[in-house]
Amino acid sequence: MRETPAFYAEDIQDFPSGNSLKARCYKTEINIGDKMYVIGQADEDSALSVRVLVRDKSAAQWIYPTVLGTKPRNIKGFSAVPLGQDRVLIIKKGANPGDCFWFLEVDTGYVREQQKLCGTKVVAWSKGAIGNAEKPIVISGPSGVGKGTLINKLMEEFPLLFGFSVSHTTRSPRNMEKDGIHYHFTQKGAMERDIKEGKFLEYASVHGNLYGTSIEAVEMVADEGKRCILDIDVQGARSVRASSLEAVFIFICPPSMEELENRLRARGTETEEQILKRLRNAKTELEQGVSSGLFDHILYNDNLEECYGRLKKLLGLDGNSGSSLQSLSLGVHLPLEHSVSLVRDNRIIIRCSSSERKEAATNMIVLDASSLKGGAPGRTRGLDMYQAEPCYEGLEVINKLN
Ligand SMILES: Nc1ncnc2c1ncn2[C@@H]1O[C@H](COP(=O)(O)OP(=O)(O)OP(=O)(O)O)[C@@H](O)[C@H]1O
Ligand SMILES: Nc1nc2c(ncn2[C@@H]2O[C@H](COP(=O)(O)O)[C@@H](O)[C@H]2O)c(=O)[nH]1
DSSP states (O other): OOESSOOOOOOTTTOOOTSOOOSSEEEEEEEETTTTEEEEOOOTTTTTTEEEEEEEEETTEEOOOOEEEEOOOOSSOOOOOOOOTTTTEEEEETOTTSSSEEEESSHHHHHHHHHHHSSSOEEEEEEEESSSOOOOOEEOOOOOOHHHHHHHHHHHTTTTTTOOOOOSSSSSTTTTOOTTBBBBOOOHHHHHHHHTTOOOOEEEEEETTEEEEEEEHHHHHHHTTTEEEEOOOHHHHHHHHHHSSSEEEEEEEEHHHHHHHHHHHTTTTTTTTHHHHHHHHHHHHHHHHHHHSSEEEEEEEESSSHHHHHHHHHHHOOOOOOOOOOOHHHHOOSSEEEEEEEEEEEEEEEESSSSSSSGGGGEEEEEEEETTOOOSOOOOEEEEEOOOTOOHHHHHHHHHHO
């Protein structure tokens, strides 16, 4: 069992001069294999963010790694625990359960892949989330087939169950469309920059504009404990299928091309030129959607209510009240002052070291990181956190977990 103080305030021998880690506060060193990872508070801004340095012990050299992902901010102190050979768990001091667990990936598949691309040592941040999210649902189909209508019906009937992945697009907003709700309306240059920086799960040029799903858009829905719905075209669905995101893929078909044209015209949101372009693209999308094997389910949207009924059935929602939100262990509050111990199989005991919790039995929280899923460039999910049962004395909790 390894005890790690909540935060270190020690100098590190042979530290490179001019380094950007503050010399005396919130700095910790974690040894994994022949590397030492020095994680500490950066002093370049007031947001108290963290910096990472790597010591190659065999070569006796400091490495300034390429750091990917969104790093934790507003750090007032932290504990760090190595989990296996590939990542370090960071527990922020005094943060709420939605923001206190972070992972620094040092040798995961994603990190190794990025290392090959960058040609430098890479580490990547991933925010930890309590619980698991259900597989997202990808809904595709030609423009005007009724994807948005079906999704709206689902979200209205099951507001606690589903959340919409708000895409980015370079097209102009329609009359009733609101930025941040229907789309993130953006400029081509800005979106291309974000794509280059790896912020998008998928993107495609659709009917002459750029559309894309950011990793953040999907993760934000899962953070709310909801199942994410993506309304994207067939190219985007193919990219998601090729990504690490496991999803259910549904293709919506119109009863006929004539009916599709009627619906597009009746919607009245496109110019004649755009309608013709969307109809031309619909032919290719239909061919690919129905015959590629990309989709797990194909639904014909002839009668709206019947199609919606079939959609609910395949999502297991027929007769369901829709309030079956996952129970997340968010009721457990992490103490401000704490120390952590890695017990075994990636289970960690967090001990309160202040007077916040007086009794030994309520002094301990168990953080179970034995079933982690996902990771950089998205969230790390599957964390479970629970109060040690009141009947146990501290030692018994540790023995039980061991
Ligand atoms: N089963 C249906 N029968 C008749 N009209 C329908 C049906 N489903 C949807 N509609 C109508 O068709 C029009 C297009 O639907 P919707 O906007 O949902 O399509 P969409 O697939 O989301 O299109 P886009 O990809 O362009 O966003 C809307 O006016 C909607 O009310
Ligand atoms: N590949 C992606 N396709 C997307 C995304 N968001 C929307 N779409 C698809 O674009 C067309 C047109 O949408 P409209 O709002 O302009 O009518 C439609 O088929 C959507 O499914 C996305 O993020 N990625």
